Amino acid sequence: MNRIRLFDHLVLMLGVFVMVAPVVVAFMTSTHDAADIHRNGLSLTWGGNFAETYNTVLTRKGGFTGEITGARMIWNSLILGVGFAAGKIVLSMLAAYAIVYFRFRLGTLFFWMIFTTLLLPLEVRIVPSYEVMNKLSLTNTYTGLIVPLLASATGTFFFRQFFKSVPEELLEAARIDGAGPFKFFIDVLVPLSRTMIAAIFIIMFVYGWNQYLWPTLMTTDERFFTLVRGIKQILLVWVGSNIPDYNEAFALAILAMLPPVMIVLIFQRWFIKGLTESDK
Amino acid sequence: MASIGIKGVSKIYNGGVTAVSSVSIDIADGEFIVLVGPSGCGKSTLLRMVAGLETISEGEVTIGGRVVNDVDPADRDIAMVFQNYALYPHMTVYENLAYGLKNRRTPKSEIDARVAEAARMLELQPYLERKPRALSGGQRQRVAMGRAIVRKPSAFLFDEPLSNLDAKLRVSMRGEIKRLQRRVGTTSIYVTHDQLEAMTLADRLVVLSGGRIEQIGAPLDVYHRPATTFVASFIGSPAMNLVGGELHGSKLALGPALLDLGAAVPAQGALTVGLRAEDLRLHAGSDGAMPFRIDYVEELGSQRLVHGFVGDQPMVAAISSEIPLPETASLSIAPSRLHFFDTASGRRIDWTIAEQGQAAGVSGVELAAS
Amino acid sequence: MKRVQFSSPFLPYLFLAPQMAIIFVFFYWPSIQAIQSSFYLEDPFGFGSTFVGLSNYSDALGSVQYQSIARFTVVFTALVTFLSLGIGMLLAVKADAVLKGSSTYKTLLIWVYAIAPPVAGLMGMMFFDQHIGPLVKFAALFGWDMKVGLNYNDTAIAMIIVSVWKQIPYNFIFILSGLQSIPASVREAATIDCRSGFRRFWTMTLPLLAPTAFFLLIINMTYALFDTFGVIDVMVKDKAANNPITLVYKVYMDGFRGNDLGGSSAQSVILMIVVFVLTIFQFRFIERRVHYN
Numbered sequence: 003m004n005r006i007r008l009f010d011h012l013v014l015m016l017g018v019f020v021m022v023a024p025v026v027v028a029f030m031t032s033t034h035d036a037a038d039i040h041r042n043g044l045s046l047t048w049g050g051n052f053a054e055t056y057n058t059v060l061t062r063k064g065g066f067t068g069e070i071t072g073a074r075m076i077w078n079s080l081i082l083g084v085g086f087a088a089g090k091i092v093l094s095m096l097a098a099y100a101i102v103y104f105r106f107r108l109g110t111l112f113f114w115m116i117f118t119t120l121l122l123p124l125e126v127r128i129v130p131s132y133e134v135m136n137k138l139s140l141t142n143t144y145t146g147l148i149v150p151l152l153a154s155a156t157g158t159f160f161f162r163q164f165f166k167s168v169p170e171e172l173l174e175a176a177r178i179d180g181a182g183p184f185k186f187f188i189d190v191l192v193p194l195s196r197t198m199i200a201a202i203f204i205i206m207f208v209y210g211w212n213q214y215l216w217p218t219l220m221t222t223d224e225r226f227f228t229l230v231r232g233i234k235q236i237l238l239v240w241v242g243s244n245i246p247d248y249n250e251a252f253a254l255a256i257l258a259m260l261p262p263v264m265i266v267l268i269f270q271r272w273f274i275k276g277l278t279e280s281d282k
Numbered sequence: 283m284a285s286i287g288i289k290g291v292s293k294i295y296n297g298g299v300t301a302v303s304s305v306s307i308d309i310a311d312g313e314f315i316v317l318v319g320p321s322g323c324g325k326s327t328l329l330r331m332v333a334g335l336e337t338i339s340e341g342e343v344t345i346g347g348r349v350v351n352d353v354d355p356a357d358r359d360i361a362m363v364f365q366n367y368a369l370y371p372h373m374t375v376y377e378n379l380a381y382g383l384k385n386r387r388t389p390k391s392e393i394d395a396r397v398a399e400a401a402r403m404l405e406l407q408p409y410l411e412r413k414p415r416a417l418s419g420g421q422r423q424r425v426a427m428g429r430a431i432v433r434k435p436s437a438f439l440f441d442e443p444l445s446n447l448d449a450k451l452r453v454s455m456r457g458e459i460k461r462l463q464r465r466v467g468t469t470s471i472y473v474t475h476d477q478l479e480a481m482t483l484a485d486r487l488v489v490l491s492g493g494r495i496e497q498i499g500a501p502l503d504v505y506h507r508p509a510t511t512f513v514a515s516f517i518g519s520p521a522m523n524l525v526g527g528e529l530h531g532s533k534l535a536l537g538p539a540l541l542d543l544g545a546a547v548p549a550q551g552a553l554t555v556g557l558r559a560e561d562l563r564l565h566a567g568s569d570g571a572m573p574f575r576i577d578y579v580e581e582l583g584s585q586r587l588v589h590g591f592v593g594d595q596p597m598v599a600a601i602s603s604e605i606p607l608p609e610t611a612s613l614s615i616a617p618s619r620l621h622f623f624d625t626a627s628g629r630r631i632d633w634t635i636a637e638q639g640q641a642a643g644v645s646g647v648e649l650a651a652s
Numbered sequence: 653m654k655r656v657q658f659s660s661p662f663l664p665y666l667f668l669a670p671q672m673a674i675i676f677v678f679f680y681w682p683s684i685q686a687i688q689s690s691f692y693l694e695d696p697f698g699f700g701s702t703f704v705g706l707s708n709y710s711d712a713l714g715s716v717q718y719q720s721i722a723r724f725t726v727v728f729t730a731l732v733t734f735l736s737l738g739i740g741m742l743l744a745v746k747a748d749a750v751l752k753g754s755s756t757y758k759t760l761l762i763w764v765y766a767i768a769p770p771v772a773g774l775m776g777m778m779f780f781d782q783h784i785g786p787l788v789k790f791a792a793l794f795g796w797d798m799k800v801g802l803n804y805n806d807t808a809i810a811m812i813i814v815s816v817w818k819q820i821p822y823n824f825i826f827i828l829s830g831l832q833s834i835p836a837s838v839r840e841a842a843t844i845d846c847r848s849g850f851r852r853f854w855t856m857t858l859p860l861l862a863p864t865a866f867f868l869l870i871i872n873m874t875y876a877l878f879d880t881f882g883v884i885d886v887m888v889k890d891k892a893a894n895n896p897i898t899l900v901y902k903v904y905m906d907g908f909r910g911n912d913l914g915g916s917s918a919q920s921v922i923l924m925i926v927v928f929v930l931t932i933f934q935f936r937f938i939e940r941r942v943h944y945n
């Protein structure tokens with residue numbers, strides 16, 4: 003029996019190695035300078051350049067217009083992540099509340115309309131979506147970055163599922179206590195949903211922060227670039243350079259993954275809950 | 283079919299928590315043993331150690347003479363019936379029953395025969411092609427038992443199988459289990475927290491508390507001669523009245539009452555006295571030796587439970603519902619029906635006295651085996 | 653539905669309004685546009701468009717390039733799905749079986765989920781880089797001269813590896829969750845009924861995981877078809893000429909680089925149909941997921 007246990011551990015350790023090693027190497031390499039990397043390849047050791055490289059990435063005004071800094075990109079990513087997550091929660095809670103707790107004629111229709119958004123991921127309607135944004139003059143704005151992403155069903159389904167599982171008796175007791183629809187929502191339902199809200203917030207924040215295609219289309223003005231979008235810039239600059247700035251690329255990658263990873267690690271339990279409950 | 287030996291078995295968890303403490307039981311071939319006790323007393327843990335679902339920290343378990351401490355559950359030749367049935371949800375009843383046999387490479391004809399026999403015994407024939415979710419609680423329980431029967435193991439292990447059923451179903455299933463075990467003759471260990479189930483099913487009872495054995499014995503022995511105050515109050519319903527008393531000479535002082543036992547007594551001074559509710563007689567006025575202040579009455583139909591106080595000690599008497607309740611009341615009890623326990627240890631203080639209160643010899647203080 | 657509901661006449665509409673408004677403007681409007689423009693050919697000089705019926709579709713489906721991209725997409729999707737699902741399942745089963753340290757393993761295995769596809773792609777690019785990539789050097793030990801970015805097959809392999817790597821945690825989480833939702837007593841009954849751990853997995857665990865597995869199959873396919881856009885974009889470095897790309901990337905290329913609105917829209921609609929079929933499948937099997945209870 004113990005032989006099997008050892009084998010299990012070996013498999014798991016191998017898995018962990020494959021998952022973790024690349025990032026560790028990426029981080030360690032980012033602490034060397036570019037010429038060093040070009041000579042010696044990727045490394046597992048600490049180079050001396052941590053402060054220098056990261057400082058450069060964060061503060062150097064780079065890009066084509068010489069305006070954008072790493073710090074600014076972090077800020078933009080944050081706005082996108084938080085804005086998207088908050089927007090999603092508010093919209094989908096309201097919509098789910100309406101669908102579950104109200105009897106009204108177009109209820110089923112609206113539900114199915116929301117459902118159909120699952121059939122068409124953004125990638126499949128990018129060109130016309132871009133046209134719409136142009137027409138509305140929303141390119142290169144935060145609104146344009148965040149709002150269109152909210153046109154999806156995931157959050158609504160999640161809260162619908164959750165609201166359906168709330169005991170009937172709560173609403174009945176609330177009604178007897180004189181609570182109307184608004185009060186019931188604010189005083190009873192929202193507090194009950196606290197853990198769910200946290201879970202969804204985490205998932206949606208990671209999703210928003212990691213957005214790539216949409217920001218790529220939406221923002222040509224470098225002041226609005228997010229970190230993940232900034233990755234593309236680095237690559238455009240690489241083409242044709244003698245020694246690519248490997249260290250800066252890695253540093254940017256590490257910065258781009260740091261907040262979502264931290265959140266997923268720290269709030270692991272909620273994250274898993276949100277993930278497994280929401281994809282239904 | 284085999285005997286089961288449990289010798290000095292303990293379960294100690296990491297962190298020092300001891301769930302089972304040096305338990306020894308010798309179970310004869312074909313015996314129906316019931317492990318009974320309150321939640322947390324270690325009875326399930328003990329059962330699971332016999333099954334192989336928990337590791338044994340100390341001691342030895344033998345099945346059919348073979349030491350099975352390090353043997354896989356599947357190789358111990360046991361079958362288990364779980365509290366929540368544990369049926370495989372994706373298999374039909376037939377497949378659930380056949381699963382254990384299939385894995386042991388039993389030929390198909392043999393599997394069919396055994397499943398048919400078990401289905402007949404448990405009246406499961408109409409359900410063989412159904413999945414568990416289409417069955418009621420009682421039906422699922424029977425499938426769980428059927429799964430054990432088809433294996434024809436050396437021992438059946440039951441882990442509170444009736445706890446999830448409603449009261450009426452529990453009573454009828456109890457009878458079925460008893461009948462089944464008689465018929466099949468397989469050695470059985472049954473775990474329950476319900477003392478009534480234990481009394482009706484067991485050939486022998488093992489009363490457990492805090493990981494230790496309080497008493498082992500046949501149901502009536504345990505009922506009439508409980509070895510400790512714990513057993514005395516656990517077995518029997520309503521629970522035995524346990525009150526403080528004092529022996530002076532051959533007289534027993536119980537609160538304001540004084541009973542003349544008319545015989546030599548095995549101890550003197552303060553001790554705990556046990557009186558079963560059904561052994562108490564209710565009298566009008568002060569005919570009985572113990573003045574009784576009635577608090578309230580529970581009408582059960584077949585009998586009447588009168589709750590009240592002797593002095594400041596609560597007492598329950600079980601009397602016939604035919605007898606009218608008097609205004610002022612008193613209780614009496616035949617001396618031979620008294621139980622004495624040492625107050626500090628809770629152990630039984632044995633004494634023998636002939637019925638009708640005639641003087642009789644006194645045996646020494648007899649302590650229950652542990 | 654709930655037994656007790658409010659019957660206010662206009663409140664539900666009020667609550668739904670924001671979500672529906674956004675869905676109308678940013679989902680239905682563009683989608684209808686996409687379908688519409690798939691039937692038109694845009695004049696290159698911007699003088700309007702002509703209705704061409706289904707010819708955009710037949711052009712796309714008939715073109716050799718499209719077919720070869722479609723073939724690659726199928727292979728890519730299949731490989732990414734099965735590899736990440738398989739590895740995720742293996743790790744989940746092991747993590748479930750191990751008593752000590754399982755939560756540490758779990759933590760260390762799930763966090764890669766939070767990495768964005770293009771970031772993973774960037775790291776992949778470096779690991780497969782001609783000069784400094786350790787994986788290239790490793791391959792050289794076997795006499796394999798990897799030229800990721802130039803050689804079609806090498807790039808394909810690199811893309812697959814990176815995409816699989818990123819998706820493993822997702823599968824791991826779901827399968828582990830599915831495993832842990834099998835009641836303990838059912839698992840114990842199986843240890844009594846069946847000695848071999850492998851057989852137990854095959855006859856008891858796997859069937860009970862089936863609903864989760866089906867669900868993951870669809871999700872993984874969607875991931876491989878669409879979410880890997882970021883990986884491809886980064887690894888292909890705008891030199892799409894003879895590098896492997898998937899169908900969704902071609903939609904982007906034709907629409908934004910090639911300015912072929914009609915063709916790109918037609919391809920979008922084709923992909924729409926694929927997703928439609930997949931989603932129907934998913935919801936069919938989700939019903940089965942509300943499963944054995």
